[in-house]
Amino acid sequence: MTSAPRPFTAEARQRLFAAFAVPNFKRFVSGQGISLVGSWTETVAQAVLVLQLTNSAKAVGFVTAARYLPVMLLTPYAGLIVDRSDKRRVLILTATCLAMVSLLQGAMVLTQTITLPAMFLFALAFGVLSALDNPARQAFIPEMVGTGLIRNAVTLNSTFVNVGRAVGPIVAAGLIATIGISWCFLVNAGSFLCVLYALATMRVADLHPVAPTQSARGQLLQGLRYALTVPEIIGPIAMMALIGTFTYEFEVSLPLFAHVTLHGEATTYSWLIGAFGAGSVLGGIYCVVRPETGLPRMVRAALIYAAGMSATAMTSSTAVAVPLLILVGFASIMFITTGNSTLQLVAEPRFRGRVMALWSTAFIGSTPIGATIIGYIDSVNPRLALMTGAAACLAAALVGTWTNRWHR
Template sequence: MNGKATFSSLKIPNYRRYFAGQSISLVGTWMQMTAQSWLVLELTHSATALGLVTALQTLPVLLLGPYGGVIADRSDKLKLMTVLQAIMGVQALVLGLLTVFHAVRFWEICALAVFLGMNNAFENSPRQSFIREMVGADQLRNAITLNTVTVNAARAVGPGVAGILIAGVGVGICFLINAASFVAVVASLLMMNRGQLRPSEPTPRAKGQLREGFKYAMGTRQIMVPLAMMGLVGMLAYEFQVSLPVLAQRTFNGGAEVLGFMTSSMGVGAVIGGLITASFARTGIRSMVFSSVAFGCTILLTAYAPNLAVVYVAMLFAGWASVSFISIGNSTIQLASRPEMRGRVIALWQVAFQGTTPIGGPLVGWIIAISDPRTGLAVGGVACLVAAAGAVLYTRPRRPAATAPIERQPAVEPAAVEQTTFEQTPAQQPG
């Protein structure tokens, strides 16, 4: 592994600032996610309720995410991100105060989850597309991978710290620490050197821009196939907030610390795997297929592990496969997108990733309720394998239709030949 290649995008000062701020803030974010799942489980003792809260937090991304992409293409992404990140800090502060003063109720958690989801619907697209404005096309793959590594490094640290704090001082302190962590990311954005950015020209406001984004994405194979894969995988495989707390509590009779170590194991694997992935400029559907198969197999191994030791090891490799799948897919669609469409395309990626949770979260929770946590987790592993198989079948070269011997072929009009050629062309396009 080439160290210089692995961290090459960090040579850019603006990205260094952004990376530092995100590294701090994301630890708090993962602490809040772990604490929120445990708080809901303590209040309701219901896997279905846990799935409902997860669904409510991501439903706005499904409903408003595509429009958030339109706003991102029209706006100054740096200003938009700064405001929305500050609002996220306020949401964490309110939840923390309610919990610390023992005033929190289930409906309040639901309401704040919806509020956070609405913020995410408009924040995801500018944040993702802003990476290219900081680093340019040459460093985009590396920066996206390092950004994903940061998320998973935080996953390795945040849940473990949250588990210890929940056991020691209670859930509320995790939300307050998350609120404080947003100071770092807002400060990093305010310190950006605008002269070193490569901003895309804001798209003028016009009718039909949302529909235009859908049409563009669906008509470009290198965008459409990764979106379809992430739609299925995101809906069923990334429901760890629903499945892992119940797996820790009911299958292995553990507490918050077991949940924290499960999530942290996945985060450690993602960091190791992500650093290796960052050294290689791999994008494309084929690479996504390999990572999807690996992700599915490791989830299935986790689901049917006989003990916690095997779970921790399996989740290390699941984290590696997960970060590869996300970073390869994200890089593929960004490099395939025209600059004026990038915000809308990334919005669709986020809808496929997070916006499908309102369907997958309750579904996985229901599956766990009628069966067991292992089955709910295994459904996600199978989804990864199905997504990979679907991509292979859709993109495989089409075999030409068998033709009769020359002496038996009827005469064909030139117009018919032209029409046949035209109809076969789209299937032969690389996308």
């Protein structure tokens, strides 16, 4: 005889959303959530615009690479800057500058003066600012909620990030089909106001700041050496380096997959990336309900990721690709959230900015290499580009399994 499921009580809800009881965190996530809808609206628009200007998958790959090249080159040092700085002030600076970049780009698209070289320059500017913004945002979460709520806060933040991933492409499709692609960039510029408002109105006295690291020689290498000695830090980073380079290149692989393989229209890509985002939201909810950290869960997520990518690569139907990409999104956020939470909990506070910078480099900074490679493979065969991503997931699962055995 099976027992009846326990009701979802008010106490259970309070436990699942515990970090939202912290006003600063709730304000921060709300602002970031709205801003990320704008960011993904712009991300979709950028890929569509480059395809409209060039009709070239390689051009999409090169622009995407330009967007993330500074992240690869600058993020490790940016992590040290974050460890030495007031993280809230860093985020105010980056949000202001990112808004200005999107505003100028939108104005050029609106006035039909945008060119491919200009898009490269905007992509580089975005990358420079993101190199500083990403580790600052990650390292700021523990300062808002304290050590006891880190896992819950990271999971909730990741879930809301992926709400933006799900909603942004839908907004982009609507704007492109109605008032024009330029408004995708202008909407993103306006969305940063929500971030700035959240940061400006925080109760500074309620934060849990880590004492800034005093400037000294060799601190960058010191952080790297520290990461290399902790299996539960270097293992997730190595796994993410593989997946970030070859799998998480959807801005490059999905536009041509939608156009060539699925014979879709401009909005087909939005449906595909929206399905991925919807799956990410479901994965985030799962991680909230079933919180877990460590390499074993990352290995399981990588295997599900590989299966979903392989199945997507073999389909020729949008109706089949959409639910498969929901599975891919589910596995993706399960992998990312588990890795992020693991690093946040394991890393010593004085090294947290540099550790999260290494994570950002593996996740986002690997894109210039991956986008170029996947862009080339994509131009030959979009299915092969997705299969390459699936193979990287399998390789990551092997790395995680080996590292976990070494750790034991």
